[in-house]
Amino acid sequence: MNVQGLSEREIFSYLENAKSEDTDYYRVLSSMCTHPHKIAAEAHRLFIEANLGDTGLFAGAHRLEQEVVRMLGELLHAPSIDVPSGDSCESSVCGYLTTGGTESNIQAVRGMKNLVTAGKEGLKGTPNIVIPESAHFSFDKVADMMGIEVRRASLDSEFKVDLTSVESHINANTIGLVGIAGNTEFGQVDPIDELSEIALENEIFLHVDAAFGGFVIPFFEKPQPFDFKVPGVTSIAIDPHKMGLSTIPSGALLFRSPSFMDSLKVNTPYLTTKSQFTLTGTRSGASAAATCAVMKYLGHEGYRKNVQYCMQLTVKLVTEARKIGFEPLLEPVMNVVALKVPDPDLVREQLLERFGWNVSITRTPRALRLVLMPHNTPEDIEIFLQDLKKVTAEI
Incomplete structure (x- = not known):
């Protein structure tokens, strides 16, 4: 210096x-x-000092986050949506804004692990998740951080995950599956509806990484099934800072059940709120404002x-x-x-x-x-x- x-x-x-x-x-x-x-950049500047890690001090920025999650929930066919502001998430679908797909994927798997650890008996060894070979490298970080085994299912001739390979990788320690809606290399969409059937049959979770495709697929004339319309989908990652045209960093994570959010909760006794569900403490209110502005502007x-x-x-x-x-x-x-x-x-x-x-x-x-x-x-x-x-x- x-x-x-x-x-x-x-x-x-x-x-x-x-x-x-x-x-x-x-x-x-x-x-x-x-x-x-342009409108996202202007909104970002307007809320540059807002910290969503302390929502009691930045109620306006938090309201914008809630509005973004509501709009994303509607886009992804959630029956009802909520952003927890206190001790609990009361609606059927909860969510919050993240820094992007990597954080969203980490939190989704963390939620799986926490729920299984708390409620499922018979896990004899290291918990594992089954992901496509085309999955984002963020799942390697998940494995390293949480001590989870990542099992990679092969792809078919169209670069979608092979369902037979997925089933062959599931065992008693499998806690969840991952499907990709717009994979990074090929832009391909895995058969989420069929992955849902496998997840439901095995009573395990299904996370959909729609970081890229989340702002693409819903706007097709005939969109592929990938969101909360599919019954077995338990969580979805979507990135407004990609095709959503928001500022960086702007990601989001939605859960079907409030129990997911509750499993991520930690106490925050010295802040204006009693608890947090997020991975990072300090979070950008500017990104929430940017995403809210551009979503409302474009429609x-x-x-x-x-x-x-x-x-x-x-x-x-x-x-x-x-x-x-x-x-x-x-x-x-x-x-x-x-x-x-x-x-x-x-x-x-x-x-x-x-x-x-x-x-x-x-x-x-x-x-x-x-x-x-x-x-x-x-x-x-x-x-x-x-x-x-x-x-x-x-x-």
Whole structure:
């Protein structure tokens, strides 16, 4: 730390220099995040000092969080919704705002473990969860933090979780299943309704990671079943800071039953509330304000148009790519494309070095992973494919 403080001019010169090192979204085709909506950014600034970790002091910010959870609950077909503000959650579906999908996934599994530890007899060994091979790496953190075994079920030919593999991994110590609604690599949606049947038959929990797909699938003309309409779904993670166009960090976690929230409760004797259900203590009220503002501003129709635009970009990319000899691994389910190219790692490297394109690679099989977001344009697609053709022609 410098001894004497710097001037505002020096500080902002320093910050602008650092900002220049960040990648502008202009040529980003790999991120599931995007520019926040202008109204979200303004709302974020308005509540910049609000701490949802002490809701008695920031009742207005807490009210906005409650409103966001209510709107998310409606979007995800919850019969009734509540955000606990005191000692209990009284409605059938409870939830709160998190920092994103990782925290939401951690808390969902923590709730499973706590409920099983408190109420289920016959757990002879290490508790385990069964997840798809396509699941997010946050579940590796869950295993490390909570001493839970993670069992990975294989994928079928369409990169959905294989149900036979799921069933083969379940044993007496299995506490829950995980299904993905919009997996990170392929944008694929697992058969949540069938996972629900397996979960109900085995009397175990089912968490749905819809961090990306939660703000995509509901706006399709024929949405795949993935939310609380499916009876066995016990919790859902959804990220407003992805296709919800809110500021970072903005995630959310909803539980079907108040018992989940109760299992996460710890006493907070020196705050204005008696207990907390959240993983982090201090939480951003600014993110709640941002999410509330953009959801109310766009409404269902605004989000439908946003998804429609991204899907139009997706169709354009696949159609034009086929014309120059590149096929997708599967027909895109949402605005994520896995494109088959020769030597994907070298192609990725060359696209970045020569043309400034940021793309990523799927693991198995290896392919170019492309995410079409609101910051992309039809012109971007055309230029990208021209550059891709140049790069692959030399391999």
